Amino acid sequence: MFSNYLTTALRNLLRQKSYTLINLAGLSVGIASFLLIALYVQHEYGFDKHLSKRDNLFRVVEIQNEPGVGEQHVAITMGPLAGSLKADYPQVVDAVRFMPGFDIQVVSYGEKFFMERSLYYVDPSVIDMFDIHFLAGDPKTALMEPMSVVLSEKTAIKYFGSVNNVTGKSMKLGKRSFLITGIMEEQPQNTHMFFNILVSVSSVENLPDFEWMKGWGSNSLITYIQLDRPSSQEPIERAFPDFLKKHVFSQEEGWEYLEMYLQPMNEVYLNSQHIKFQSVSASGDINLVIAFSVIAILILLVACVNYINISIARSVKRSREVGIRKVLGANRLSLIYQFINESFLLTLLATIIAVGMVELTLPEMNKLLATDFRLDFRDNYLFNAGLFALLIVISLASGSYPAFYLSRLQPVHILKGGKSAKGNSNGYLSKGLVVFQFIISVGLMFALLVIHDQVKFMQKKDLGISYRDAVFLPFGDDESGEHFEPLKAELLKNPEIKSVSGSSFINGVSGSQGPVFVDDSAKTKLTVRFGYVDYDFFEAMGVSFASGRNFDRKIASDKGAAVIINQAAARKLGWDNPVGKKFKPIMGADTTTKTEVIGVINDYHYYSMRSLIEPAVYIMAPDRFRGLVIGYYPRADQQKVLKFIEDKWRSYFPGTPFQPVLASEYAAGSYKNDQKLFSLFVYFTIISGLLSVLGLFGLTSLLIEQKTKIIGIRRVLGGPVWIITARLIRDYMILVLLAGLISLPVSYYLLDQQLAQFAYRIHISAFHMILSVVLLSAIAFLTIVFKAYRAAKANPVEALKYE
């Protein structure tokens, strides 16, 4: 019996080539898109899964509310927090602190030196909590002693050529020598906290520079705790206010507001968009994962709807076969089986084609997203199971209509004279499904227009700073002062080079936040970002002044006793004329005296447009510079200039790797993620649109085929071709408009929420809505007008003879 079904199915597919093609194309493209997105989603959900204790692991997050920046969630905490949590609560089994190795830039062994970015000071408990496996050394003691360092396998090979006999050797981290006490297995890349060099935190804890680590006033470390069970989270969080009262508020002045909560490890990667100062190596966005999952399902639905709609339209022809089979003794069950079988066959074919498509497009997508997704049928059980489930679900979803509807038909009604199986209810179902598809298409089109405008807005918006024709060179651990001036003079000899200045970073700020106090009776506090910049930085980067002046070489007090603030700071302090106002000495910023505001710069974006421009205070402090900002003329050949700089660099900083950061790349970097996901979104929107159009085309062809008789009668009665065509088209236009009415409010709500993530955003206008409906209508119109016109134009005699 099965072979009979198979033969019928195959021959049916072959006979109706164009519809088979439409179905197959639609389903396979739909499945392929779904699979591509599924790979992305699976990747996003796969983060930190290597941590066996992850259900019991939590990251401590603080909620601060400081003047100047307002409420903010931060992942950095105080030095004593981890120990106190463990001491105060029996449910806290273990705790670990991570501190990025800010003070270590260059790691070296002999002649080999590299800038290392994934280096952390940690407590020894990291080994057990983060499941670190050792290839050499003793995990129990490796991070106990000061000046101990554990390297990852790859890192060890990078410096020593092998992992053998590496432990016991010493190497230089920054200026100091460390003993290698262990080699750990390489950490997976899909973790929010990637590290390849771990240094015992005791190495710095007792240094005078790190005195702050012992107090409750400074936040610089990330604290993870391990609970005895996940449900302990709640009681501990409830105890936090008392904990803070006991440890923080009693000892430390200056906290305006502080709360803490625990973030489950499983949520850190995807649910941390609202958290600042994370020092993570990777972070995802749950909203994007959801958005793409929804798109994947929508595309699949559109593809299934196509199949169902074409099945409904074709059921007229298939009903005859059903009648015959029933007369010959087929029961309902065997017919249901047959039709499901048929859709299974088609879906299977489509899945095979889809897998081929995925293989073909994966390299492109990997290039776009900078990922390494692979179709892995051998080890990815979840994916295989999902694929199989998908196959079944699609087969059932698409095959169920013909299966259950057609098998219910009575042979009496269909055999004689080939009466159609089409009732009124079908018309509604088909139309309902078409409306459903257009709801999706209109929504996606609308989203596309809005997101496109937002991306364009971000690209075009004046950042207030010119990230062009400039490059930043990090000093590494070299004492900058020594070689800074001679190198600068040397560089400026090149006529292509416009300016050379020291700075915290290419964007002028150092990244950290801290308080400044106004020199008034109330000691008004403002939390700001600090920037350490040279005399020439603002001019080189095209940052303009709103009032006052720049640092001046001729005025000695500008070094240390003068500050420049941005407009945001002035606004927050309510200063209309900030020049001349004074701050108390700025803690940790090398100002020993009161500082006077000498200038106000216009606000510029030092971070991405997702975040607001926070108040910033700029200080001329050469020993805080982290590198050089070198500006060159637009006419300059960038490659040549870079080569020139590199040559000079190597002669002055022989022990520091040459790792230039191009300003343009930095600027692009903050929007790269938005942009690549936007392009991905564009692709999938186009696909879903094409699928809808394809389905509409197939459906209209079939429906018009069935309407030839009605059209024929109208023509015989003298109906002009254009009225008949218009009538056919009008039916569909109404459906598109209806879909728009349903879709737009929902999409508006969802999109507005997405846009709310951006501190600088566009607003959705009626234009976006109207345009999306107009575009969709135009596409639908073009899809059907040709078919409709041809049908209306056909010789009515032919049409009438047909029945």
Place this chain on the structure above:
Amino acid sequence: MIRTVNLTKIFRTDEVETTALNKVSFEIKKGEFVAIMGPSGCGKSTLLNILGLLDNPSEGEYFFLNNEVSRFSEKQRANSRKQNIGFVFQNFNLIDELNVYENVELPLIYLGMSTAERKKRVESALEQMQIAHRRKHFPLQLSGGQQQRVAVARAVVATPHLILADEPTGNLDSAHGEEVMNLLASLNQGGTTIIMVTHSQRDAEYAQRIIRLFDGQIINENIKSGHADIPVI
């Protein structure tokens, strides 16, 4: 073999009620060849559908092989149908996607017969209908007469007790029509009961008895006595 008592069929739509059959009673014995005649819309096909267990009557009784089947469920009808009744239609009703062999094989598949047994039976039916050489052809590649021979082969392949033919020559030219009628006649001679709906007086000649219907009622039951002056309505 067949006995109907006051068989009535009423079709209802929202506004119209049509009585297609009105208290039709008759009997057909095993081995008979009966023609049902009458003008379009007289209820011939409705009667055939009920006799063929494709439809239930609205009222009345229908005894088929000594069972009262008028209230059978669809499932019961399907079961009884596939074992006992073969159908031949005016428009052949072959499945276009299946070839000759597969079309004829279909009823045996639904009877759950083994492949070997099916092959034997199909081949024999094809031989009998002289269409074996076309076994690999598809319906659309055959002439009308050949298609109808396939349909007859399909009707007899399960050796049913009864064959119902609904205007079997309606779509055929006279030569092919005669061919098909001869096949039916020879099946009848082999012992199969045949009930045939027809418009054609010539085809009706092959039957032993003619039941004439008009407006859903039997107006004339005529046992053929060899001469041709049968009144035509």
